[in-house]
Amino acid sequence: MSGHSNWPEWIYIAVVIALMCWVGAEAWNAERLVEHVPEGAEIIKVTGQQWFWTFEHEDGTKEIGELHVEVGKAYKFEIHSKDVNHSFNIHDYVVLMDAIPGRINTVWFAPTDVGTHDIQCREYCGLIHYNMRGTLYVEEPST
Amino acid sequence: MKGIIVLFLALVVLVIVPAVDLAFAAGDEPGEYVDRRVIIWNLFFRLMTVAFVVGAVVSGTIIWQVWRFRESHPKAKPTPYEGTDW
Amino acid sequence: MVVELAKPRPIWQIMFSTHHTDVGLLYLIMSLAFLFMGGALALIIRAELFLPGAQIIGDAMTFNRIFTVHGTTLIFLFILPFASAVGNYYVPIMVRYKDMAYPKLNAIAFWMIPPGGALVWLGFADFTWYATPPYSIISAPGPAADMWIFGLKILGISSVLGAINFVVTILKCKHPDMSIGQVPLLAWSYLTSSLIILVAIPTFAAALLMLLTDRLGVSGFFNPAMGGDPIAYQHLFWFTFHPEVYVLVIPAIGMMYEIIPRFSRKPIYSYNSGIFAFVLLAIVGFSSWAHHMYASGMSFTEKTVFMVGTLAAVPASAMHVYNFIATMWNGRIKFSTPMMWAVGGIALFFSAGAGGVANAAMPLDFSTHDSYWVVGHFHLFVMGTIAFGSIGFLYYMFPYVTGRMYNETMGKVHFVMSFIGTVLVFFTQHILGLYGMPRRVFDYPPIPEWIAMNQIASVGAMIIGVSMVLFLINMIYSSGKGKLADTDDPFGVGGKYYYPFEAKNPHH
Numbered sequence: 001m002s003g004h005s006n007w008p009e010w011i012y013i014a015v016v017i018a019l020m021c022w023v024g025a026e027a028w029n030a031e032r033l034v035e036h037v038p039e040g041a042e043i044i045k046v047t048g049q050q051w052f053w054t055f056e057h058e059d060g061t062k063e064i065g066e067l068h069v070e071v072g073k074a075y076k077f078e079i080h081s082k083d084v085n086h087s088f089n090i091h092d093y094v095v096l097m098d099a100i101p102g103r104i105n106t107v108w109f110a111p112t113d114v115g116t117h118d119i120q121c122r123e124y125c126g127l128i129h130y131n132m133r134g135t136l137y138v139e140e141p142s143t
Numbered sequence: 144m145k146g147i148i149v150l151f152l153a154l155v156v157l158v159i160v161p162a163v164d165l166a167f168a169a170g171d172e173p174g175e176y177v178d179r180r181v182i183i184w185n186l187f188f189r190l191m192t193v194a195f196v197v198g199a200v201v202s203g204t205i206i207w208q209v210w211r212f213r214e215s216h217p218k219a220k221p222t223p224y225e226g227t228d229w
Numbered sequence: 230m231v232v233e234l235a236k237p238r239p240i241w242q243i244m245f246s247t248h249h250t251d252v253g254l255l256y257l258i259m260s261l262a263f264l265f266m267g268g269a270l271a272l273i274i275r276a277e278l279f280l281p282g283a284q285i286i287g288d289a290m291t292f293n294r295i296f297t298v299h300g301t302t303l304i305f306l307f308i309l310p311f312a313s314a315v316g317n318y319y320v321p322i323m324v325r326y327k328d329m330a331y332p333k334l335n336a337i338a339f340w341m342i343p344p345g346g347a348l349v350w351l352g353f354a355d356f357t358w359y360a361t362p363p364y365s366i367i368s369a370p371g372p373a374a375d376m377w378i379f380g381l382k383i384l385g386i387s388s389v390l391g392a393i394n395f396v397v398t399i400l401k402c403k404h405p406d407m408s409i410g411q412v413p414l415l416a417w418s419y420l421t422s423s424l425i426i427l428v429a430i431p432t433f434a435a436a437l438l439m440l441l442t443d444r445l446g447v448s449g450f451f452n453p454a455m456g457g458d459p460i461a462y463q464h465l466f467w468f469t470f471h472p473e474v475y476v477l478v479i480p481a482i483g484m485m486y487e488i489i490p491r492f493s494r495k496p497i498y499s500y501n502s503g504i505f506a507f508v509l510l511a512i513v514g515f516s517s518w519a520h521h522m523y524a525s526g527m528s529f530t531e532k533t534v535f536m537v538g539t540l541a542a543v544p545a546s547a548m549h550v551y552n553f554i555a556t557m558w559n560g561r562i563k564f565s566t567p568m569m570w571a572v573g574g575i576a577l578f579f580s581a582g583a584g585g586v587a588n589a590a591m592p593l594d595f596s597t598h599d600s601y602w603v604v605g606h607f608h609l610f611v612m613g614t615i616a617f618g619s620i621g622f623l624y625y626m627f628p629y630v631t632g633r634m635y636n637e638t639m640g641k642v643h644f645v646m647s648f649i650g651t652v653l654v655f656f657t658q659h660i661l662g663l664y665g666m667p668r669r670v671f672d673y674p675p676i677p678e679w680i681a682m683n684q685i686a687s688v689g690a691m692i693i694g695v696s697m698v699l700f701l702i703n704m705i706y707s708s709g710k711g712k713l714a715d716t717d718d719p720f721g722v723g724g725k726y727y728y729p730f731e732a733k734n735p736h737h
Contacts, residue, residue: 009502009551016547019197020540020586023190027590028533030186034179034592035529050368074176084364085459087524087599091665094183096595098525100460101363102453105526107595109179118674122524122599122667124357126368127289130670183592190590194583201579204554209572212493214561222494222561225723 037108041074048079048086048099051128053119065134067119069111070141076108087123090136098123111138247332252339253317254630257623259342260310261704264616266350267302268697270295275654275690278683281675289671293355294373296669300358301377304477305384306346308611311619312480313339313391316419318626319487320395323416324403329394338390345383352376357669359466362451362459366443378441385434392423392430414503418483421507422476425514429476433469436462460525467518475514475542478610479507481618482549485571488625489553492568493560494722498552506548513542523594532591539589546582550575565720566640570621573648577613581606584659599669602662605655613651620647620700627704628719633711639703646696653689657682 044067045056055063069075079088081099089096090109097107119134213219243251274296277284286292317335321328329335354360354377356369365374399420403412412420440462442448449455451462490497497503516538523532553575562568584606587593597603627635661682666673673679715721 006499009499009548009555012551013544013548016544019193020543022193023586023590024537024540026186026189027536027592030182031529031532031591033177033182034595038176084368085361089665089667091596091600092180094180094595096524096598100453100525102458103460103526110176112178118665120665120667124293124361124364124599124669126355126364127293129293130289130667130672133674179592179595183595186590187587187593187596190587190593194587198579198583201550201554202576205572205576208554208557209562209564212557212560212562214563219561222559224496225494225561 037076037106038074038110041076041108043076043078044069046077046079046088046099047082048088048121048125048132049082050084050126051121051132053088053121053132053134066137067134068137068139070139071111071114072141074108074110076106078104078106080104084125085123086121086125086132089120089122090117091120092117093136096122111136114138114140245336247328247336249317249321249329249332249335252329252332252335253314255339256310256314256317256342257630259339259346260307260314261623263302263306263310263346265697265701267299267307268694270299270302272690272694274299275687277671278673279687280684281673281680283672286671290355292671293357293669294353297354297357297377298349301349301381302346303611304358305381306342306349308477308615308619309384309388310339310342311623312419312422312477313388315415315480315484315619315622315626316391316395318630320398320416320419321402323413324399325407326398326402326404330397330402331394334390335394338387338394341383341387341390345380345387348376348380348383352380359463359470360440361466362440362443362457362462363453365440366452367454375441375444378437378444382434382437385430385437388426389430392426395419395423396427410501410504414486414497414500414507415480415483417504417507418479418486421511422479425472425476425479425511428515429469429472432465436465436469439465460522463522463525464519467521468515471518471521472511472514474607474610475510477615479510481574481615482507484618484622484625485553485574488567488571488621489556491625492563492565492571492720492722493557494563495556495560498555498558502548503552506545506552509545509548510542513538513545517542517589520589523591524598536589536591540586543582543586546578550579563720563722565624566635566637566644567621567625567720569641569644570617570624573644574614574617574621577609577617577651580656581609581613584609597662599667600662601658601666601668604668605658605662608655608658609651613655617647617651627707628714628716631708631711632714632716633707633709634714634719635707635711636703639699643696643700643703646692646699650689650691650693650696653692654686655689657685657689661686 042058044058047054047056052065053067055067057063077088077095077097079097079099080103081101083101085101086099087096088099088107093109093111095107095109097105099105115138117136117138119136121129121132125132210216211218243254246252273285274292277286277292286295317329352373352375354369354373356365356374356377360369360374360377399412399416400409403409439448439450443450443452443457449457451457451459453459486497486503517535519527519531519535520539523535527535557572584602588597588603588606597606624635624640627633661679662668664676664678664682666679666683673683
């Protein structure tokens with residue numbers, strides 16, 4: 001409308017675009033690092049259903065509501081659901097993946113310290129969604 | 144105009160195509176044994192550092208101009224548009 | 230334009246009118262009624278979460294129903310109809326036409342909202358405002374869910390009809406002397422947001438029908454037990470509702486474009502960059518929908534594509550902020566209530582946007598997805614930006630609608646309390662999310678940090694609640710007993726900038 005020079009706006013937009021490129025590149029790189037499962041990761045099958053978690057280890061051991069893992073190993077979760085959508089979440093280890101009926105989603109992690117952590121459901125799944133919780137026990141290596 | 148198109152085409156070939164290739168090829172290399180907490184929270188705190196710096200600049204600018212250009216400021220003077228139809 | 234409260238008309242004359250200001254008034258009153266109803270539900274939610282354990286609601290199902298209806302109400306029954314109210318008042322005047330292009334269609338679009346709202350409220354469904362299958366198909370109880378689906382169907386049709394009306398009014402009915410490049414930015418915001426509605430809504434309309442037939446058991450589009458794919462619903466839903474976010478925010482930005490130059494006593498810094506940013510946002514808004522679904526098992530490539538699409542929307546939003554700051558620069562700003570709301574809205578717009586960028590960065594989603602971070606983030610948008618712009622504009626148009634002035638002091642107190650409350654509630658919720666609290670929970674374990682932050686958020690919500698009561702009193706009292714407004718220049722800022730001023734259309 002009014003005649004004015006616009007160069008500060010161009011610089012501003014260039015800065016914004018540059019920042020977004022930086023954010024995108026950093027996020028892309030971090031995602032690449034956390035997404036690829038290392039070789040030899042132990043598989044744990046995770047089943048979500050209203051309103052509890054079931055875990056099955058590679059050796060066939062089953063656990064309900066609690067999960068025992070060992071320090072120093074990598075674990076790959078194969079997550080699926082028996083009824084509605086859930087979301088498997090160990091917040092302390094930033095592990096999060098939806099459990100969706102009809103498909104298997106994977107996410108992996110490698111526990112570093114002995115301790116216990118909360119497992120919870122992050123996706124709304126009905127009446128007792130708020131209490132669909134479990135416990136992760138990270139233990140010393142057995143051998 | 145033609146020059147700009149040629150320039151953009153050259154840029155696409157030289158920069159964007161390899162970058163996209165690289166992006167799509169990710170996942171072929173074997174995974175490393177990394178601590179996802181470290182990577183994710185590191186990224187988070189770096190982003191937040193930048194976000195808070197930019198936020199301080201933006202909100203600082205807004206707060207300053209709200210203070211400086213209020214009509215009760217001693218140095219406030221009428222804008223050239225006052226009294227006209229603009 | 231002015232509703233003659235001194236010489237009241239019978240209510241049915243307004244109800245059966247097709248005149249744009251009468252329909253606008255109906256939209257306005259109804260959207261404000263739903264604002265208070267939805268807000269009351271929010272206060273119940275915050276009171277419940279004040280401490281772990283059941284507080285005032287006996288069971289989780291009631292709580293789930295409350296947050297579902299809270300979200301549905303404030304999005305579909307407050308923000309959208311409020312935007313239509315402002316559009317009805319201003320768009321015909323701005324394009325210098327006697328009414329909306331299709332007055333009867335306009336009235337029909339309005340009268341579809343009460344039945345839609347009634348279905349949502351009488352059903353009181355529990356499946357959250359996204360009704361995600363398979364929960365919504367196999368698990369959500371009885372008539373409530375079906376009533377919600379029908380209600381949303383009606384509301385969707387209503388907004389499509391409204392959008393058609395705005396597009397035709399602006400493109401075809403504008404004054405022949407006026408080129409499209411002279412249409413004010415508020416009208417441009419309605420043009421772009423209406424075009425988004427026309428492209429986006431049909432997808433959700435189809436998804437709703439499929440959801441309904443799935444619930445009836447005659448199809449299995451989204452039901453894995455019948456070979457369907459629940460993820461397909463999420464794609465259809467977000468293809469509509471990510472652009473819908475821009476449908477909500479663009480008119481609010483347009484309202485700020487009306488308020489800020491007025492009270493800065495300066496024209497908009499760059500009219501063209503405002504239009505450019507609106508159009509760009511409307512186009513780029515369609516490239517980012519699946520960033521809501523990173524955790525549903527998407528491949529790395531898909532996530533990368535949608536992250537880039539999301540980040541691409543940032544420069545357009547940033548252009549608006551620049552435009553606002555540059556408009557205020559060197560102005561002589563009068564901080565009447567509308568201006569305070571608009572400037573507060575811009576400040577929070579930045580924070581909401583920055584949180585959005587963090588959400589879009591793929592790996593951070595592992596931390597923030599479906600946590601209270603997300604709740605805080607989008608509430609900063611809908612409350613901090615959209616509701617702030619809208620409420621500011623309501624104060625701005627108040628003298629034109631009622632012929633009287635609102636109480637300025639109460640308006641300012643309302644703003645200050647709401648601003649403090651908004652910061653307390655939604656910034657705290659971001660941090661709460663980083664501590665890992667999931668959203669949509671009726672109860673939470675007694676973790677000290679969670680309790681403390683929930684309490685801060687609840688106190689903030691109560692502050693907003695009190696300020697909204699002041700707002701209600703101010704609106705009701707002032708519309709009947711307020712000082713008579715000088716309708717030529719109610720805010721004493723000079724200039725001839727008032728579109729309503731030119732259009733003292735007689736009611737017909």
